[in-house]
Every structure is written in structure tokens, then in C-alpha cells.
Amino acid sequence: MAPETRPANRRGEILDHASRLFSAHGYDGTAIRLIARASGVTEAAIYRHFDGKAQLYDEVIRAKAREHDIAGDLAASRGHGSVEDILRVVANHVLSLARRDPELVRLMSNSSLENDQGRATIFREVRIPYIEFLVEEITRRMAAGEVRRIDPVITSRCFVGMVMDCALNAGMWSRFAGVEVDAQTVICNNVPIFARGLTNDGVASPSNDGV
Amino acid sequence: MAPETRPANRRGEILDHASRLFSAHGYDGTAIRLIARASGVTEAAIYRHFDGKAQLYDEVIRAKAREHDIAGDLAASRGHGSVEDILRVVANHVLSLARRDPELVRLMSNSSLENDQGRATIFREVRIPYIEFLVEEITRRMAAGEVRRIDPVITSRCFVGMVMDCALNAGMWSRFAGVEVDAQTVICNNVPIFARGLTNDGVASPSNDGV
DNA sequence: GGGCAGAGTCAACGTTCGCTCACCTCGTCA
DNA sequence: TGACGAGGTGAGCGAACGTTGACTCTGCCC
Missing domain, CATH: 1.10.357.10 (Tetracycline Repressor, domain 2)
Incomplete structure (x- = not known):
């Protein structure tokens, strides 16, 4: 798939989509695949930015609370x-x-x-x-x-x-x-x-x- | 495995273990396999008594509330x-x-x-x-x-x-x-x-x- | 004794899970 | 120019998931 324009803040985008999905379906109910698809990247890309699902969730909570x-x-x-x-x-x-x-x-x-x-x-x-x-x-x-x-x-x-x-x-x-x-x-x-x-x-x- | 004595109320036993496990690990975090193992039966046996995981969970909640x-x-x-x-x-x-x-x-x-x-x-x-x-x-x-x-x-x-x-x-x-x-x-x-x-x-x- | 229904096992199905690997493609900078 | 690191892909790993079908055992009724 052709990456038309590569966004500057992919990490932030992933966090946004993860936040939305985690809040909608819970931790266990949200698959990394789902977050990847919503963010328009592959799962592997997510692992470039985050250490794992648990850490991603923790970052989501932290970011949301500090908003x-x-x-x-x-x-x-x-x-x-x-x-x-x-x-x-x-x-x-x-x-x-x-x-x-x-x-x-x-x-x-x-x-x-x-x-x-x-x-x-x-x-x-x-x-x-x-x-x-x-x-x-x-x-x-x-x-x-x-x-x-x-x-x-x-x-x-x-x-x-x-x-x-x-x-x-x-x-x-x-x-x-x-x-x-x-x-x-x-x-x-x-x-x-x-x-x-x-x-x-x-x-x-x-x-x-x-x- | 030898079924030493077959309990009269297997269904109730399963409900009890399911209740404990669901409350400890949540819905998604509790596998049917886990409930089966805790109840001393196979997973298939659980499906003899309940239509599926969702119905089992609902019965757990209902039973717990009506206690x-x-x-x-x-x-x-x-x-x-x-x-x-x-x-x-x-x-x-x-x-x-x-x-x-x-x-x-x-x-x-x-x-x-x-x-x-x-x-x-x-x-x-x-x-x-x-x-x-x-x-x-x-x-x-x-x-x-x-x-x-x-x-x-x-x-x-x-x-x-x-x-x-x-x-x-x-x-x-x-x-x-x-x-x-x-x-x-x-x-x-x-x-x-x-x-x-x-x-x-x-x-x-x-x-x-x-x- | 024979048939039957309930209860249970075993083995496996197809799917989804979190995660990883090898590889590619850029922009940057010495 | 060429090495390099950040960021991305596609394929696929092993494991766990919910669920099912074929089968066995056992007590009960006719």
C-alpha cells in the first residue's frame, strides 16, 4: 500500500486510536490488530513505538489523565x-x-x-x-x-x-x-x-x- | 481419569467456580478452559450445561445477585x-x-x-x-x-x-x-x-x- | 435384557491473539 | 556518495481462544 504522506506524529495518532478503542471495548476486548487497522499501519509498526500492549495501555491512561x-x-x-x-x-x-x-x-x-x-x-x-x-x-x-x-x-x-x-x-x-x-x-x-x-x-x- | 463420585449438582459447582474466576479475572480474562479445569471437568462438559460463555456469565451474575x-x-x-x-x-x-x-x-x-x-x-x-x-x-x-x-x-x-x-x-x-x-x-x-x-x-x- | 437419555471425555476445528523476523524505504549527515 | 537509523511492510510464529462432533459410560424405565 502506498504511504501517500507519512504523518509526522504517528505515535500520537496511534495513542488516539488506542484510547478510543480501549475505552470502547476494554483492555482484553481491544486487539492490537484493531488499533493498527484504525491507525492505518500494521501491527509491527505499533511495536516500533511501544514495548507491548500493556505499556501502550498504560500510556493511554497516563496521556488521557494528564490531558x-x-x-x-x-x-x-x-x-x-x-x-x-x-x-x-x-x-x-x-x-x-x-x-x-x-x-x-x-x-x-x-x-x-x-x-x-x-x-x-x-x-x-x-x-x-x-x-x-x-x-x-x-x-x-x-x-x-x-x-x-x-x-x-x-x-x-x-x-x-x-x-x-x-x-x-x-x-x-x-x-x-x-x-x-x-x-x-x-x-x-x-x-x-x-x-x-x-x-x-x-x-x-x-x-x-x-x- | 476416574470419576470417583459423580456430584449431584455439577451445574451448581460450575457456576460457583465460574463466579469466583469471573470476579477475579473479568469476563475476557477468564477462559472456559480455566473454569473447566477448576470444576474438574472438561470444557465440553460445560457446554452440556450452558449455551456458551456469555450465557454462563449472565447466569453467574444473576445467581450472585439473587443470593x-x-x-x-x-x-x-x-x-x-x-x-x-x-x-x-x-x-x-x-x-x-x-x-x-x-x-x-x-x-x-x-x-x-x-x-x-x-x-x-x-x-x-x-x-x-x-x-x-x-x-x-x-x-x-x-x-x-x-x-x-x-x-x-x-x-x-x-x-x-x-x-x-x-x-x-x-x-x-x-x-x-x-x-x-x-x-x-x-x-x-x-x-x-x-x-x-x-x-x-x-x-x-x-x-x-x-x- | 434392551433401548434410551443424561453426563462426560477426547480430539480437534477454525479463528484470533500478542508478538517477531527479515526486509525495504526514506531523509540526514559526515 | 554512501553509511545509517528511524519508521514502515508482509509473512508468519506459537499459543490460546470458544466451540463442536463422535464417542463412551451409567443409571433408569419398559
Whole structure:
């Protein structure tokens, strides 16, 4: 077959196609042959760029996770607003990330036990930034008296877990309840509940309450 | 090979071994040969009992999910105690289920996208019972004025999602934080937060607060 | 006793898997 | 000009995969 024009970044192309296919069919369900065909090269060419399937998968996960600067995005909101505002920032970011990058969502829910390392990589790159941001904010506000005495780490992990679970299982919700639930509706319902449970006075916050 | 004694319930034995292996290695990662060897029969024998690998997997999921009568367990707590008590019942049940049946947990987090049906089965058999119980309880207590005006369905789904995420990712927690967090500690921290956010007066409940 | 159905074995089918080898074709640079 | 390395091809390796067909054994019913 005539290679009309040889692309400058074949490696990146392979990574893109591999990412799409891995997220669609899982690790075991995606054959190197398939990635090669999608990338317009032979399998041997892939082995010029990557050491093997496992390493290719790891690179896919790493690249996908590093595409987003979660910690950087969140840093802009550091120390601003009420606890409720902070929770809203985190929830909004998670859900918009899931909407913008469905492949990442599928990789997150796909990571099998064989590839425990990939699972850990996603956890570290995607989940930890949210948790650490939240821990810091909650701890600060607990010291200031805005937040009741709770365990900031457990609380942050569980809140992030709740939002992640929401993003991961959005498809299931519509399947079983019939109705599609908007992400904003979920946030408007749940963030105030959590915020109210966290704050010291039982009232959500001095911010706007009218929704 | 001499069949010393022919077991009465070969089919059940195969299901058991298949369940263990599928939960350990995933769908694609578990070969029929492996299940056969573990069950002490040949592969052909498995095809005497099941139509194929996909059907075997589906039966595994179905059997595993039906092992537990979640709705029946919860029914005993219907209408009793405060909202906080109800949340605690649900959280306790989920986490004790996860502790008693690690295979189920692994099947839940393993279900790949190829086997979307298995994923839906688990969702329906395991998650829905919790959600429906919670929706009913919250709706009742909202009518009675104990609970603020929120969306019972969204709230229930998110609470169950939070607890499920907690159960599913317990292994990751210990890996990244180093310390193992006890399930009871998580419940004692989070259930009151959620309950306080739900109730009308901002105070958790008339129940005991001393922990 | 004879036929039969269920349960199991053995051997193999065709396919797909991850991966490798020998070879080719460029652009680069001394 | 010519050596060379990066990047690509085509063929094919051995192994593992899901699945099947022909056969055997065994207990049960007529």
C-alpha cells in the first residue's frame, strides 16, 4: 500500500486510536490488530513505538489523565465563597469533565482487575486532585468555624465518590428511571444537602438560597 | 481419569467456580478452559450445561445477585426511627454486603462494556432495592415534615451511589492514604452529615448524638 | 435384557491473539 | 556518495481462544 504522506506524529495518532478503542471495548476486548487497522499501519509498526500492549495501555491512561489540569482548574477557586460554593465547584468540574471527555469516563469504569496499575493511575490522576482540594478547603473552614467538626478526609472522599458515581452511572439512571436527569438538577439538589450538613448553623450559607 | 463420585449438582459447582474466576479475572480474562479445569471437568462438559460463555456469565451474575434478599432485609426497618437511622441502615447493609461477598463487589466493578447486560443486571438487582427503599422512606418523611423539600429520587440515588463508591474503592483508599479506614468510621462521619442536610430543623435528629 | 437419555471425555476445528523476523524505504549527515 | 537509523511492510510464529462432533459410560424405565 502506498504511504501517500507519512504523518509526522504517528505515535500520537496511534495513542488516539488506542484510547478510543480501549475505552470502547476494554483492555482484553481491544486487539492490537484493531488499533493498527484504525491507525492505518500494521501491527509491527505499533511495536516500533511501544514495548507491548500493556505499556501502550498504560500510556493511554497516563496521556488521557494528564490531558486535564484538574488541580490547576480548581486552584482558581481556592479560599473563595462558602462551603456550598466549594462543593458546587468540585461537582461542576467533575460532571463537566465527564461530559467533555466520555472516553475518560469509560476508561474509569472499564479498568479491569488485571490492569490494576491502570486503575491506580486513573485514581491518582483524576480523583486525588479533587479530594486534596476539598480536604484543604474543608480543613480551613473548619478552623474558621464555618464547618462543623468532621473528618475532612473521609468527608471529601465520600463527596467526590458520590459525584463520580453519579457521572459514571448516568447512563444507568436513564435506563431504569426512564427520564434523563440533568447534571445541574442533581447538583442543585445534592450540594445544598451536603453543605447544610457540613455547616455549623444548620442554615446552608450566607449565599443566595433562591433556587 | 476416574470419576470417583459423580456430584449431584455439577451445574451448581460450575457456576460457583465460574463466579469466583469471573470476579477475579473479568469476563475476557477468564477462559472456559480455566473454569473447566477448576470444576474438574472438561470444557465440553460445560457446554452440556450452558449455551456458551456469555450465557454462563449472565447466569453467574444473576445467581450472585439473587443470593441476597436486599429488599427483604430492608423491609424490617420500614418506617422505624429517624431519617438518620434509615440512612444508617442502608449504609450498614451495603458495606456489610460488600464485606460478606467480595466476589459481588469485584463483579460490580468489573462488568465490562461488552457485557452491558451483566452491568444492568447487577444495577437492577443490587442497587435498585436500596434506592427504592430509600425513596419510599424519604418521601414518607417529607410528607410528615421531618425532611426538607428535596427530590427523593435524586437524593436516594446519590446517597446509595456514595456508599457504593465507598465500598467499591475501599482498596484504593488504603493504597493512597496508607491508613485503613474502618467502614463504621466512615458511616459515623457521613451519615450524620447527610441526615443533618436532609432534616428540617438543622439539628440531626432527636436520637443520640454522642459519638 | 434392551433401548434410551443424561453426563462426560477426547480430539480437534477454525479463528484470533500478542508478538517477531527479515526486509525495504526514506531523509540526514559526515 | 554512501553509511545509517528511524519508521514502515508482509509473512508468519506459537499459543490460546470458544466451540463442536463422535464417542463412551451409567443409571433408569419398559
